[in-house]
Amino acid sequence: MAVIPLERKTLSLAERTYVPQILSGLKTTFKRLLKPAETLEYPEQRPAIPPGYRGVPTLVRDPNGREKCVSCQLCEFVCPPKAIRITPGELPSGSDREHVEKGPQAFDIDMLRCIYCGLCQEVCPEEAIFLQNQYSMSGYTRAEMVNHKDRLYELGGTLPDSHFKWDKKKAAAEHGNAH
Amino acid sequence: MIDFWSNLHPVVQGLIKGLAVIMVIFPLAGACSLAERKVSAWMQGRPGPNRAIVPWIAWIPFVGTFLQRLGVFHLMADGAKFLFKEEPVPGHVNKVYFALAPAIAMMPALTTITVVPFGAYFNAAGDAIPLVLANVDVGLLAVFAVSSLGVYSLILAGWASNSKYPFLGSVRASAQLISYELSMTLSVIPVFLWINAPGAPGTMSLAKVVEFQSLPGFWGGTWFVFLMPLSAFIFLVSLFAETNRQPFDMPESEADLVGGFHTEYGAFKWSLFFVAEYSHMLVGSGVFTLLFFGGWNPLPWISLADLVGWLHHATHAAWTIHPLFVGVLSLGIFLGKVLTLIFIFMWVRWTVPRFRYDQVMKLGWQKLLPLAIANLILYALAIAFIQKSAS
Numbered sequence: 001m002a003v004i005p006l007e008r009k010t011l012s013l014a015e016r017t018y019v020p021q022i023l024s025g026l027k028t029t030f031k032r033l034l035k036p037a038e039t040l041e042y043p044e045q046r047p048a049i050p051p052g053y054r055g056v057p058t059l060v061r062d063p064n065g066r067e068k069c070v071s072c073q074l075c076e077f078v079c080p081p082k083a084i085r086i087t088p089g090e091l092p093s094g095s096d097r098e099h100v101e102k103g104p105q106a107f108d109i110d111m112l113r114c115i116y117c118g119l120c121q122e123v124c125p126e127e128a129i130f131l132q133n134q135y136s137m138s139g140y141t142r143a144e145m146v147n148h149k150d151r152l153y154e155l156g157g158t159l160p161d162s163h164f165k166w167d168k169k170k171a172a173a174e175h176g177n178a179h
Numbered sequence: 180m181i182d183f184w185s186n187l188h189p190v191v192q193g194l195i196k197g198l199a200v201i202m203v204i205f206p207l208a209g210a211c212s213l214a215e216r217k218v219s220a221w222m223q224g225r226p227g228p229n230r231a232i233v234p235w236i237a238w239i240p241f242v243g244t245f246l247q248r249l250g251v252f253h254l255m256a257d258g259a260k261f262l263f264k265e266e267p268v269p270g271h272v273n274k275v276y277f278a279l280a281p282a283i284a285m286m287p288a289l290t291t292i293t294v295v296p297f298g299a300y301f302n303a304a305g306d307a308i309p310l311v312l313a314n315v316d317v318g319l320l321a322v323f324a325v326s327s328l329g330v331y332s333l334i335l336a337g338w339a340s341n342s343k344y345p346f347l348g349s350v351r352a353s354a355q356l357i358s359y360e361l362s363m364t365l366s367v368i369p370v371f372l373w374i375n376a377p378g379a380p381g382t383m384s385l386a387k388v389v390e391f392q393s394l395p396g397f398w399g400g401t402w403f404v405f406l407m408p409l410s411a412f413i414f415l416v417s418l419f420a421e422t423n424r425q426p427f428d429m430p431e432s433e434a435d436l437v438g439g440f441h442t443e444y445g446a447f448k449w450s451l452f453f454v455a456e457y458s459h460m461l462v463g464s465g466v467f468t469l470l471f472f473g474g475w476n477p478l479p480w481i482s483l484a485d486l487v488g489w490l491h492h493a494t495h496a497a498w499t500i501h502p503l504f505v506g507v508l509s510l511g512i513f514l515g516k517v518l519t520l521i522f523i524f525m526w527v528r529w530t531v532p533r534f535r536y537d538q539v540m541k542l543g544w545q546k547l548l549p550l551a552i553a554n555l556i557l558y559a560l561a562i563a564f565i566q567k568s569a570s
Contacts, residue, residue, distance in 0.1 A: 028530070032224065038224040
């Protein structure tokens, strides 16, 4: 390492009195005083959410209003803080979704454990779980901070779907195709 | 009404007048703390306190919202909070002195106001009668003597807290006040050398200083800030140090001393320290205005008498020369100047970083004090020469 000696300017008399520097500082702050505030006043004004934002994980329905989750439990297994707890259930026979076979009986996400990593969304083969724009969660008890299945659907709503995987499967089965 | 007033015992009169002044100063000091928050917010690009609102004022369409955005009601909210919140008294403190310190802080802050004139009216003979609680000849001496007692409260607070940071803060406070008191006192001597002509009865009265700045003619109407800019500068710098304001915020210096002398204080006692600080600032700005900025004279070379004369000439209304109107007018002008100075205090606070302790001492003893002495000698010689040649 080379040692580089720096030329230190000796301060002029005006600089040693601090006065010109203080005056120029006062000018800066006064200019700032007249400008409008930069603050976002939070509860009234909300920040713009950028695309790809990872908010609270939610369950979504397909455009036909059917639940997409087939309770494969991949999200439960991948979840690093073990925030997801799924109780799988069978779909009732005779319904138009009988061929899907399984759906979640209960689906709980403990938001006190969730770390918003988005692995559940990434791993989901059915595109049923999404981290959406909701970012503020609050509650008075621990129980309130667990999102149950109905709450998850309420938060998630419906997202557009381009596959309609199970409709295609049903149609294929009816036409004698394996796939 | 007037008869009833003048029939009252002088002590009762004085008591009522004193209480009236305290009733103004106390909320004004509180309002200053709010203004400080607002000014700092604006300088930092924030809106500042703007949420508190009294419900029935929120119903007034535009005014209510405006007052809310201005944060006026935070003043009441702050006051109520300080009054009613829990008073923490640490177990290791000396309880008597701990409780005494904030009271002692308030006393000199409010006592100094007695000798500071804050307006004037003209009697039938046309003489200016200053509005002041006690128009005593010692004037400024009394202000200096009493206001420097304020440091005892800081020392007491730091000592009674029985904790190292408050103690360090109070030690710094005493050292700083002693250092700057000297230059402050020396800087105002030229003013009194100038107004005390040889042969005339001597005075230290602040009202007399203003009288000298409202004389007719070019030299008579000149504010002393133009005659003695260096004195004004030294006085202002020392005032910053005396009122413990940034950049001389040594006793508090929250960056290195937690909270300085009031680290262990909370709730109402803490707020008393703050009101005392702002009262000191108000009185200090008042004295500065009287000494160097012409007191209640609206503009340099335009005295209050001129203004009232013009008003009377323009309107021909009797109320323009009524003592009550003139008194309120002069009070308004004086208060306007004082509040401008308070703004400058805040402006400087949110601009200049705190000096290091050794820098404060160096500035006080090695720069300001020699400057004040040189200034005094220079002006003493000049005044002696002028008064010699005039007589």
